[in-house]
Structures are given as structure tokens and as C-alpha cells.
Amino acid sequence: MTRVVLWTVLTVFFVSLFQATILTNISFLPAIPDIVLLVVLYVSFTNTSMTGSTIGFISGLLMDFLSAAPIGYNAMTKAITGFISGRFSGSFNMNKVILPVCLAFAGTFLKVLITAVLTVFFKKGIIPYDLLSSEFWLELIVNMACAPLVFGVLGLFPSLFTVDSRVAE
């Protein structure tokens, strides 16, 4: 598990910088895709809930440092997302398109739900998603569109992002 966590954290480190420095400056993108969320979903779904919550927590923390969001916001949302995604590990066959799209859809909605719950407990600084706004739907669409690509790229390196099942047992 340690190897997977280390490689995932390293990947997320560069992905979050790519997201904050390059993707945010691409004017034709309708919304910024949450690539870090997709990485967390992939790694947790192909491993266990323990791995999922760990990489979700660390990845979210890295994102918190780059964002105007209060520290802990991304850490909490992504730890829960990783945990739940990990719980479904092995339940479905890893399809190249449909499953990544469905996971991105569910992951984005889960993020919205957790954010809404957090606004109840931490009113200051947490900005809830507006389900009626175009920003939310555009983010959902770009996340779903990017998911097959991200899952495909990460799937090329199973030795880095998947714990050997024999070792895991």
C-alpha cells in the first residue's frame, strides 16, 4: 500500500500544479476539470477503502495549499470520496469508458453533497455548489469527459497504482 500511496501522492502533486497553473489559464475550457478527484477515484476503486481514504486525504491537503478554500476542505471531501469509492472496489469490471464516466459523475455529485454538509458545520469560508448554476454542470461534464482519458493513462501503470492482490490479502 505504501508504494501505491507514494506514487499516487507524487502524481497528484504534479497534477494539482498542472490543474492550478496550466488548466486554469486555458480560456476555451468551460470549467476546470477536477483531475485530482479522478486520480483519487481511480486509485481507490482499483485498491481498497483504506488506500482510497489515505490518498484522498493527502491529495486533498495538497490541493488545499494551492486554493483559497479553507485548509481541510479538499482533504475531507477527497478522503470520504476515496473511502466510498474504495468500498466498491472489485464490485464492477473496469470498463474503459462507461465505468470511468459513471465514477466521475458519482464522485462530482458526492463532492457537492459533502460540501453542502460542511457548510452546516463550518459556515465561514465554505462555498456550497449551486446545482442550478452553469458552473456546476460544466464541471460535471468536463470531469465525465476527462475520466476515460485519466483512467486510461493511469491504467497503463498498474504496478504503480495497484496493490498486488496477493500482497493485499
Next chain:
Amino acid sequence: MYRRRILSKSHLDIFALSAYLLISGLLLAFSTGGFALDFKSMGFSVMSGAQRGVFSLTSFVSGSITAVRELSELRTKYEELTEKLSDYELLQRNNVDIRLENERLKTLLGFAQTLETKNIFSQVVGRDPNNQYSGITLDRGSKDGVRKNMPVIAFQGSNIGLVGKVVQVGRTTSLVMPVFDYQCFVSVRFVRSRFEGLVNGQGSPDSPLIMKYVKKRAREEIQEGDVISTSGENYLYPKDIPVGFVSKIRGLEYETSLDIEIESIIDFSRLEHVFILDTTISAEGDD
């Protein structure tokens, strides 16, 4: 035996998740409520320093690619011009580019010199990776004299306008909350009629700013296109920095104040360079 192992593994998952939730909850509580140890600031210094590195690297790579492309274009043109013995054209074009860049830099320098307060010239190196937040990362930090709550302005075309304020300072970078952010409130005044109000963003640079608490009797004296600027009342923003102009006026019968939509003077999609103002020191260096 197998069941017990599965059970303990399941408990370990939940234990780990609980630990992560507790830590992130504590961090959230500290960052939203204030705490002696500023984890956010420490992490921001590290991550945004790396972000600046990535920005420099991508600038270098894109600059190199552009340079290679321009080189090949120049070579083609040179061959054409050698035939015509007109190297002069190439030189003239280079001169035009240099002159344009020179003029742009001179304009910025001129603007910087016209400012009454000490200012720190800075470049935008990144934006918020979360869609619902709108932080802008600049390439100047505490090493350059940037401090929290410093106002940030920019020049676009011949206009000066308010960008926002510094909310997080790292060693070599800082994070700015722009005026269109949900959490940004600016005390403003109409330049012509002098009525006051409070401007708040709607979270997106494409959405207009909302000006509230404008007395209803101001309705007859204000009109679309009127410019509003900072009032200087809360001492956070210097007085008379233009913020935007009126795009729509709304007023309900039963309300005592008007809601006014404001179009920001700054086009945030084109924002490249900004000036961070040190309002505690004048341009001459007086405290």
C-alpha cells in the same frame, strides 16, 4: 478466522477514515476560526513555490517553442529577402516588435510612477484549482514586502481598476481574493453623485458585481454607465480607485435601498500584471 480478519480489516478502514476526518476537521476549524499555527500559510509557501517553478518551466518551454517557430519563420523570410536584397524589412519588423514592447513597458512604468503609494509590480502565475473558489496566485511574496490585506490594482488599456486584496502570503508568492469573490466586500462611492454602498462579488468573473445599501433617493441621480470607486472608509483600500460602472439598477417598492449591478473595470480573463499597494508607505518612502 477468515471472518475475524475481514472484520478487523474493515475496522481499520473506518478507523483510518475517522482519523483523516478528525485531522481535516481540526484543520478546517483552525483555518476558518483562526489559530496560532497557520498550517495554510506554511503549506501555501511550499506548494505555491512549486507552482511558481512549474509556471517558470512552462513559460520557458512555451518561450523556447515560440522561439524555434519564430526562428524557422525568420529563416524562410531571410531566404526570400536575400534574393531581394532587402534585409531591411526584417530589421524594421524587429524594431517594431521591440518598440511595441518598449511602449507597453513604458506605459506600465509610467502608471507605476503615477501611483501615490509604494507599489510592488507582480505577475499572475496561477488561479484557483477549485471551480467554486477564485484565488489568484502572484509571483511576489513576503520576501518582496507583500503582506496580508494589501490592496491589488491593475492597469488595462488606459484604465486603472481594483483587482482585490492579498489574503495569503508565502515566501515568494501570494494569493489574492479578487473583487468578484463571494467573500470580498468593498466599500464604494459613486464618482459623480457621491452616494455610498457596498460591493460584493458573485463568485464568477463573468457575473456582475452587486452594489447594495444605496439609498433609494439616489435613484434619480444615478444612471447606467456611472463609475464607482473605492470610498476609502475602511482603510483597507485607498480612496478613489475605480471598481466598475453601473450596468443595471434594481429597486423594489418595499425596499429602502437599491440593488445595482456593476460591471468590473478589470477584464479578469486578460489579467497578467498587477500592482500590490503598500498603503502604509507613500511613493516617496514616508510612513
